[in-house]
Amino acid sequence: MYAQMIKSEATQDDPEKLAAFQARIDRGEKIEPKDWMPEGYRKTLIRQIGQHAHSEIVGQLPEGNWVTRAPTLERKAILLAKVQDEAGHGLYLYCAAETLGVSRDEMTEMLLDGRMKYSSIFNYPTLTWADMGAVGWLVDGAAIMNQVPLQRTSYGPYARAMVRICKEESFHQRQGFDVMMKMCRGTDAQKRMAQDALNRFWFPSLMMFGPSDKDSKHSAQSMAWKIKMNTNDELRQKFVDQTVPQAEYLGLTVPDPDLRWNEETGHYDFTEPDWSEFMDVLQGNGPCNRDRLEARNKAWDDGAWVREGLMAHAEKRRAARVAAE
Amino acid sequence: MSNHAPAPYPGTGTPEGKARREWPLWEVFIRGQHGMSHRHVGSLHAPDAELAMRNARDVYTRRHEGVSIWVVPSAQITASAPSEKGPMFDPADSKTYRHPTFFDIPDDVGAM
Numbered sequence: 121m122y123a124q125m126i127k128s129e130a131t132q133d134d135p136e137k138l139a140a141f142q143a144r145i146d147r148g149e150k151i152e153p154k155d156w157m158p159e160g161y162r163k164t165l166i167r168q169i170g171q172h173a174h175s176e177i178v179g180q181l182p183e184g185n186w187v188t189r190a191p192t193l194e195r196k197a198i199l200l201a202k203v204q205d206e207a208g209h210g211l212y213l214y215c216a217a218e219t220l221g222v223s224r225d226e227m228t229e230m231l232l233d234g235r236m237k238y239s240s241i242f243n244y245p246t247l248t249w250a251d252m253g254a255v256g257w258l259v260d261g262a263a264i265m266n267q268v269p270l271q272r273t274s275y276g277p278y279a280r281a282m283v284r285i286c287k288e289e290s291f292h293q294r295q296g297f298d299v300m301m302k303m304c305r306g307t308d309a310q311k312r313m314a315q316d317a318l319n320r321f322w323f324p325s326l327m328m329f330g331p332s333d334k335d336s337k338h339s340a341q342s343m344a345w346k347i348k349m350n351t352n353d354e355l356r357q358k359f360v361d362q363t364v365p366q367a368e369y370l371g372l373t374v375p376d377p378d379l380r381w382n383e384e385t386g387h388y389d390f391t392e393p394d395w396s397e398f399m400d401v402l403q404g405n406g407p408c409n410r411d412r413l414e415a416r417n418k419a420w421d422d423g424a425w426v427r428e429g430l431m432a433h434a435e436k437r438r439a440a441r442v443a444a445e
Numbered sequence: 446m447s448n449h450a451p452a453p454y455p456g457t458g459t460p461e462g463k464a465r466r467e468w469p470l471w472e473v474f475i476r477g478q479h480g481m482s483h484r485h486v487g488s489l490h491a492p493d494a495e496l497a498m499r500n501a502r503d504v505y506t507r508r509h510e511g512v513s514i515w516v517v518p519s520a521q522i523t524a525s526a527p528s529e530k531g532p533m534f535d536p537a538d539s540k541t542y543r544h545p546t547f548f549d550i551p552d553d554v555g556a557m
Contacts (some may be wrong), residue, residue, distance in 0.1 A: 155527050201507075208504050215488045218470070224490060225467045281487075288508075431466055434493035 173213035243406030254317035256296015269349035
């Protein structure tokens with residue numbers, strides 16, 4: 121899940137309008153940009169879609185780290201395509217958020233100065249090539265769990281962005297699993313590397329779904345508005361149930377001694393991640409928070425002359441065209 | 446009628462002390478296959494039409510989604526307003542005779 125702990129905004133609108141709005145959502149109608157919507161709905165969505173977009177953009181950094189060091193030319197081309205997709209996903213989402221009355225540059229500035237967040241998962245380092253496998257398999261796998269139901273979200277532009285993203289995300293997860301399979305069928309050192317990647321990414325992946333339902337204060341309103349389709353714990357359980365057999369297939373051990381199949385519930389019992397670590401990473405104290413924000417700030421600042429230069433060029437050409445007419 | 450232009454949205458515009466010169470917004474339309482119409486797929490920012498076209502190719506057709514692209518400045522699109530939905534579209538409700546199924550043609554007549 122790329123949007124975590126989205127605080128839903130209180131809404132102070134005419135109760136009659138609110139009821140009519142809720143009725144539209146309950147009927148399954150899509151809300152479109154120019155339709156009336158409660159202020160709280162609009163602001164919560166900006167925060168959620170914005171955070172989602174930022175996660176796609178910042179998410180390029182841990183993988184970009186391995187583009188020049190991919191083991192083969194084919195792997196490099198695949199990784200490049202994946203990183204390019206993440207940029208595309210960010211752009212689809214920024215466009216969706218922009219229809220709510222915030223501009224892309226405004227959102228970028230809010231990311232850069234820390235007013236807006238991105239997913240906690242991207243504050244963990246990618247230390248070995250096996251991490252590229254683990255990120256695709258686990259991180260993109262967790263993202264898919266969240267994004268597939270969001271294709272039915274009530275806000276039209278968000279739902280449509282999700283449809284495009286989900287189509288592409290499946291490639292991301294499969295390429296990650298493919299990297300893991302290769303490593304797990306390789307030498308002992310490669311298998312150890314794959315196991316080490318799983319060890320490091322397992323709990324951070326579980327954190328992607330956000331805090332436990334009992335501590336999730338903002339869910340009820342967002343679920344009523346259908347901008348959140350499942351609870352955090354539902355999605356986390358679904359992810360564990362789906363991923364554990366995949367780990368077994370790979371011959372890897374999930375780093376949770378208390379993980380076991382529960383006949384009664386038909387689900388795996390598992391250990392919750394360390395929520396104090398999660399909160400700490402959100403506060404900016406994860407292993408890579410500072411690096412990630414520095415990299416984004418540098419890219420934004422270094423690109424300023426390009427953005428301005430192209431704009432000046434476009435204006436000059438427009439003026440010349442007008443003069444010629 | 447109202448303009449579909451993205452700006453000025455409430456809450457956008459120039460924040461205190463910082464002149465923002467953003468690239469304008471473009472709407473992207475793609476013809477998916479030969480023989481089909483162009484369809485709106487999304488939007489993007491670009492300084493001019495040429496770069497809007499290049500960006501549209503990279504953002505919206507990485508997997509052969511199209512055979513032709515249109516880019517249109519968002520500010521140039523005029524859209525109907527949701528509040529006018531009734532007067533705009535309701536008149537069609539009472540004109541069911543515009544549909545062929547309105548007319549009962551006996552089976553004996555054959556295909557029509």
